[in-house]
Every structure is written in C-alpha cells, then in structure tokens.
Amino acid sequence: MPEFLTTPEGRRIAYHRTTGAGPGIVFCGGFRSDMQGSKAQYLEAWAKSQGRAFVRFDYSGHGESGGDFLDGAIGDWLSDARAVLAALTEGPQILVGSSMGGWISLLLAREQPERLAGFVGIAAAPDFTEDGFWAGFTPAQRAEIEAGRPVDVPSDYEAPYQITPRLIADGRDHLILRSPLPLSVPARFLLGTADTAVSAETTLRLLDHLEGDDIRLTLVKGADHRFSDPECLDLITAAIDDVSRRAG
Template sequence: MTEIRFHEMPDGRRIAHRFTPGQGPTLVFLPGYMSDMAGSKATALFDMAVHAGRACLLLDYSGCGQSSGDFADGTLSRWRDEVVALIAAAALDKVVLIGSSMGGWLMLMVAEALPDTVHSMIGIAAAPDFTDWGVAQMDKGLLADGETIYEDNPYGPEPTPTHPGFWADGQANLQLESPIGFDGPVRLLQGQRDAEVPWELALRLSETLRSDDVQVTFIKDGDHRLSRESDLAVLMRTVAELVLARETAA
C-alpha cells in the first residue's frame, strides 16, 4: 500500500493523497460527492497503475476522507483548486482526469484551469450541473435563503446534505449552457439503470464538448456506481486505450 501523504494549502488545509510514479500520462482520479480515494473504483485504478508501472494520483477533497476541513465548507471551486495544487506540486506535465459522478463535473473545471496539462478525460456517470437539474425548485429556494437541505442517502444511513455554499458555487460553474472548450479525447461511461444521473445527460455532455474525439459507452444494466467487476473491466480497458493512444501519438 502506497503511503498517504498530505499537501498543505495556503490556508492550512491538509489534502490527503496517494501517488505512485511511473509512465505517463498520470492517471488522476476525482471522486464523487461525499466520496474519497478509498472507494472501489479509485482503489482498482491505483492497483492497476502500480502493477502496470503507470503513474497515478488519488486524493481526498478537503472535508472528505483523511483530508482536513469541514465538508460544509466544500465547493467545486475549492476542490478544483486542491486538485490543481496537487498536480502542480507533483510537477505532472500530462494527466488523464477520471471523474466519477460529481468528479465528472470537477474534471471539466480542472481541464479549463489546466488546458496544457490535461491530455484526456474519462467520465463515470458524470454529473455536471447537478445543482441545477438534480435539485427541486422548492429546494433551490431554501438553498438560496442559506438553508441546508437533506435527502435520503441510498448508500448509507445518514441523509445526504447539500449546503448553500456548495449549491451557489455549482450554479456559478454550470458547464452545459455553452460549448465546453476542450479538444482532447473524452470517454463517457454511463449506466442506463442509474437512479441518480439520467443516462441522457451523457449525450448532452458529449454534444456540449467541443472535441470531436468523444465516445459514449452505455452499460444497459449499469447503476450509478458502476463498481461491479464487469464495470471496472470496462473502465480499465478505457484507460488502457487512452494511455496507449497517448504513447502512440508521442
């Protein structure tokens, strides 16, 4: 098990991460909302990278996993800055961003911030703009008034909170309203039995991306997590194809 290290942000936040060196481009996994680098997809990706001699970076956003901070203070912009800081600290020249659910929104923001560094992206049930399409109008009113809303959590006993700061920041960083200026390869993996993200969103994201090299893979019986062995096999094949494409192009 590669040692967990901590990167200190200017305000003192300590961001937990794991890094294994190797051939590039570096695989960077971006977890979903309230998730961390101990999840099955992140772990499988890291193990694959270690065995294949590939560079890989995992991280916990502030307020999540082993990173310091309060989850209630978390926003997409805050977490984007943490990802960018880790990539800079590790001096990574080329990366493949792999974003799960909310991480699929965050990867678009990181790619915008690092246009010369991000080689390609893989979205796993990517959920850009979910503060807009995934929140009821009544709840939007409560959030706008500064209240936290809570929803049933299908993955645990505690309800899932949406804090007003996160919601407002999400609304300020909507991606699907205008073309997304990324020209590199993008692969989108989407389960059609996903109860959280409508599978049609993958098509909308594909259309919004400026790149012509976008492929959408639907997994008909796949749920939101896409963490079964068969789902992970699809992910690993997708990663391998992008890495090989990068090396062939080089």
C-alpha cells in the same frame, strides 16, 4: 498511510501517489466519496501493475483530508484538485473523474487544457447542484436555501445529503453545460443504464456541449451509479488504455 499536501488556500489534502511512466493518471472521486473506494483502489493496483504514475486523493472535508464537508463547495474541491495536479504530477495527465469528479475534471480541462493527455468520465455529473438538487427542490426547500438554511435530500446510495446554500450558490459559478467546452484530447465516458443519479439524457447533453474529434460514450445495461463491479472496473481500465494509446 496517506501523505498530505497543503494547498495554497491552506487546506490539508490526503493523497496516495504511485510513481511510474506517463502519461500519469489522476483519479477525482465523487461527492461525499473518498479515495478508499473500490474504483480508486482498483485503479491504483492496476496502475502499479502497468508501471504507470497514479494519484488518488481526498477533497477537503472528505475522507482523511482536513476540513468539514459542510463547509465545502465545488470551487473549493476544484482548487484542491488543481493543487494536486500542480504539486504531485508532471506533464500531461489522464484525468479520471467519477460522478462529481467528472465535473471537477472537466473544469480542470477547461482551465488547463495543456495539462491533459486524455479524459475518462465515469457517470460524470456536471452541474448537478443546479440541474439536480436545485431543479428538484420543492418551493419550500428553495425557500429554505434562499433564507440561508440547509436542506436534506434523500440519496439512493447512502444517508441523506445535507445541501447548503453555499453549495448551491458556488455551483452556479462553475457550471459547464451552458456553453461549449473544447476537449481536444481523447475522451471516454461510461454510464450505467440503472444509474439513478445521472441520466443518459444528462450525459448526452454533456456530449453535445463538448467540442472534440475523439469523444465516445459507452452505456452499460444494468450498471448503477457506483459502476464498480468487476466488469465495470475492467471497462474503466480499458478506457484508460484506449485514451493512452491515442494520446501517444
């Protein structure tokens, strides 16, 4: 059973926390995903086997946390992650962000660089509300959003997404690819060549915006956006091990 944290905004966030040695690891999941996913559970089991501190959690409106998904936006989920980092961890952490969690984690890195020991991005998807959804909308879809109505967007991985006007507007307040972002800790980015949600071009654009001396990208031929087969999961833990050694 999860434990629950009430954020400063009054949202009820479900989480699982493993105590252990530092630097601890915080896993930030993706858009409409939850902490019961294969990556989150695999990393928790791995952290336990290594005696490492680890936290996985559900954003508001996701999984076992309170709230309605359609009421949420990037700023809300960033606030949830910020509350988890503040209340459930001590000292510098390795942030592991999957898809949207990569965007959330990079926002945390920008505002609290002193809390980072390392960074691992798995199919990181910064600015996807603007550069993915909005950029791909038809004129009719844009008109619906501008009129205050949600639109449905097909997904290759699950049921269609319902995209709200607030998600688009709030996303514009949290873009990170429009200016340089210092990232002074060791950082590793992982991406599959069969990923239809995040392109290699997007990831290379992200790397161009990051300022740091120890940033690397690994492309995995044939891996998709889930990045959760056994070989991919091993690559994630290897990346965590790598940044852990270099952070020390």
